[in-house]
Amino acid sequence: MPETSKVPAADQALRILTHLAAQRGPVPAASIAHALDLPRSTTYHLLGVLQERGFVVHLPEERRYGLGVAAFELSSGFSRQQPLTRLGRPLVAGVVDRLGESGHLAVLHGRDVLYLVEERAPRRPSLVSDVGVRLPAHLTASGRAMLAALPPAQLRALYPDRDAFSERHPSTAGATPWTYSRLKAVLAEARQAGVAGEHGEVTEGLASVGAAVLDHLGWPAAAIAVTFAEGSPPELVQSAADAVRDAAATLSRRIRGAR
Secondary structure, eight states: OOOGGGOHHHHHHHHHHHHHHTSSSOBOHHHHHHHHTOOHHHHHHHHHHHHHTTSEEEETTTTEEEEOHHHHHHHHHHHHHSHHHHHHHHHHHHHHHHHSSEEEEEEEETTEEEEEEEEOOTTOOOOSOOTTOEEEGGGSHHHHHHHTTSOHHHHHHHOOSGGGOOOSOHHHHTTSOOOHHHHHHHHHHHHHHTSEEEESSSSTTEEEEEEEEEOTTSOEEEEEEEEEETTOOHHHHHHHHHHHHHHHHHHHHHHTTOO
């Protein structure tokens, strides 16, 4: 392999991505250049290339740069192949055993959630959230839990306008169209409760509740959720919320290297 000194542009681009990944939100190009001791012209050039490839998103109103969808895809790829799935599967299985309802683990994939683990409870209906399936994040409990943990600027970059929102059941949901304001209200409720929920927005007649798994920087690495019938007893709904919150907290500690 060539030495790093022989490919300075590659090294500098990777340093920029690593720096952005360590921030709580998008940052100005000037601060990137200063932190990495790079010429401003070089920084802008590399940011332009990374933006074209989808690894960086530019917020022109704020004059800041953050991680793009392609960076999320890399993160999701690592999660699919390595410790997140392996560590999460027994925790999801434990939630299913505890509740007798189906559970799953998902990661953000741009504006979608990507399901990595699906544990089906006996005698429960089939779900659309099978392994490898993508669904709009703003409609799912797991997606809402992760979106609620994102910095506001990153959330806005994912949902810049109404075209970013989609519906699974437009005939029934059309009376209340999705907007950024509505999303913010839903996520604020999720943050206050510590869990996110959805009621019939993925599959009619079914509801879900989910909690975010946070990495060492506080970013949402994944979410654990459980699905049950709409109209289930309040005791089951509360138990489901407690179970996913506990499992997500345990997985958060484990991916940080703690028990």
